[in-house]
Amino acid sequence: MKKRILSISLAAAIILMAVGIAKTLPSRAEKSKVITSQSISTAVEAEYPQLGDIQQTTHATGKLRATHRYEIFAQADGQLLSSANKFKQGATYRKGQVVLAIDQQEYKMSLLAQKSEFITLATGVLPDLKTDYPEAYPLWHQYLSDLNIHHKLPQLPATDSEQLRFFLTGKGIYSNYYNIKSSEEKLDKYTIYAPFDGVVTDSKIEAGTAVRSGTELGTMISSKSFDLEVTVPLKEMAQIKIGTKAKLSSTEIDGEWSGQVIRISGDIDQASQSVKVFIRTSGASLREGMFLNAEIKGAPFKHAMSIDRKMIDNNQKIWAIKDGKLHRQQVTVLATEGPIAIIQGVDEGTALLKTVIKSAYEGMPVHIAKKS
Template sequence: MRKIDRRIVIVVSVIFILGLAYGLMRFLIAQKEEPPVRQTIESRRFVRVEPVKYTSISSSISEKGRLSSIAEVDIVAEASGKIEAGTVTLKKGASFSKGDVLFLVYPDEAILSLKARKSQYQNILAGILPDLIIDFPEAEESFSQFFATINVGKPLPPMPEIEDSKLKIFLASRNVISEYYNIQRDELQLQRHTVRAPFNGTFIDVYMELGAFTNTGGKVARAINTDHLELEVPLKRSEASWIQKGDPVTISSEGSYTWKGKVIRKSQFVDENTQSQTIFISLPYDREQPLMAGEYLVAHFPVRPIEGAMEIPRNSVFNSDEVFVARSGRLAKERINVIKLNASTLIFNGLPEGDSVVVQQLINVSEGTLVQVDKEAASQQMQPGGPGGGPQANPAVQPGAGENKKEQSAKKARNK
């Protein structure tokens, strides 16, 4: 019995001690003062803004392009044989004029074959002349003159006109007509042994040297026309849409030379590598300031006014067509209508006039961020002289502010 009472006393004592400790802990916690809660202060971002005001903006396009010839052709041999020298040096970079003999393809054999055929033709005509005197006396004189004017070293003279059907049958039966046209074909074939320049130009590559043997259709050289050049200017498709066929263009080089050109065509496809549309500009030949194919020039396209638009820096636009505007001291997102992209600026419309559009790049900000307008920039924009206007008074520093503070402290001391 005593053992049971003793256990009860021990249990009650432990519970009492634990309760006392818990109550003491709660008392001590209640005596501790709560730390003051710091109020969160929302920071302000200084931003530069411009009031939205639409005007007429003159926008130009300048881009570099490569000069190329309007004619770049392969010079091929139209006959087979050994390549012989003409009046022009058959070397890369050699220049020539229209009609110059570029090279010959061994014509001696073709010349002798043609002379032999003309001689045989004379033999045919000599055999029919007695028959013409008897059967066709009215045609005898014309064919006698035709026979007398044939020279084996010169082109065939024109054949007399044949109106009589019987005479035509007679001449056809003696191969007079067919042989005449066969000789004319051989004369054309002989001309193909002499290759002449189709335009004023230069060789940009030579595939065969003098003395080499070429087959019919073999490539001998590659040439370009140096009198008529055109400038190929790649533009973004959005910029190319502003260019029209026939527009005048000013061309400039690094040497401060300028030329006048004209847009002659626009490519109707986009380059798959550069995603650009090519504009072709024709340039006249200028002997005082000669141009050369392959050099790079800058094309300045005409200025076109854009009505009802505004220009801002490109880095102030994000997501391709969104900007921040400052309203009631906070940022708000707005979409704009992008009209044209320049190198560092952008022309747009779509915002209500009078809004304050942010004209600087903002990082780590979101819609609703508290902002304060950069007053120095704003005052320069609002002053009638721009940045050169008169100085503005700083509202944070007012005259006499130091004197008012001194008077207030003196009154407090007298009251004490």
């Protein structure tokens, strides 16, 4: 009986001891877990960006357009002469060379008749000049003696006399003179000269075609210089100015060409938030309508550094490593270029986190892993 009571008491004591140990185990494990999590230092990679002048490169693509472009329209009525036979796409002309000519014979005859009437009218006032304005007579006599109806009318003799001007106006001298000068200007428009060395890119007529004033005849361009139109994101425009240099290349032909920004649009595309930039360039192998890639070298950012842009959060903050712990640091993002961000706001030599840690927090213990 005593043995039985002793066995039961021993069993009860063992059970109570087991329950007590079980209650203490979770708290110890939890305590051990907390201590471990606070004391473990995570191995990370770090970078030490250097301060300096960093130049941003903007990449864009655009289409070439000739700098000098001449849309040719008829400014007189008549029939195109044989010179139109040469006015074909690809034809080249030197500056001042006749490009197109419209038959002017009928109009020229009408102009000669106007000049003859003017000479008759001016000759009729000579007796009055000799009597009433003797000081003006020699000038007008010499003027009429030198006239040649096959040449353009020279400028009328000048006079300081108001009475003489009234007299000549009353005789219709001035009105006839300026009508003839207007007709001479129109006669010049029957012949079209090349305004520059260029090539015909479009022809819409044939020799013998009757044209009227305003008829479109074709297009001529100069192949000596071109403008490349590209669009640049608004956020990258701060470093691009008039005169900024650019390097141009093509995916279709070999070669590189230098260019320079000559114009910047004053407005922006609201949909894409971009700005049109025009780059002047030249080259023997360039053609209007070609697509070129542009690398625009903006003005350098002073006292800046470049880091991996994925290490910057939406609030423009990065993780810096100080005394073995992570610390948030505010920076200023000046520009982004592909995977790189150009920033300011960090002292030179500061260790910056290069490893992405999703669970990173302020004061997190870290140590910089040694490179093998």
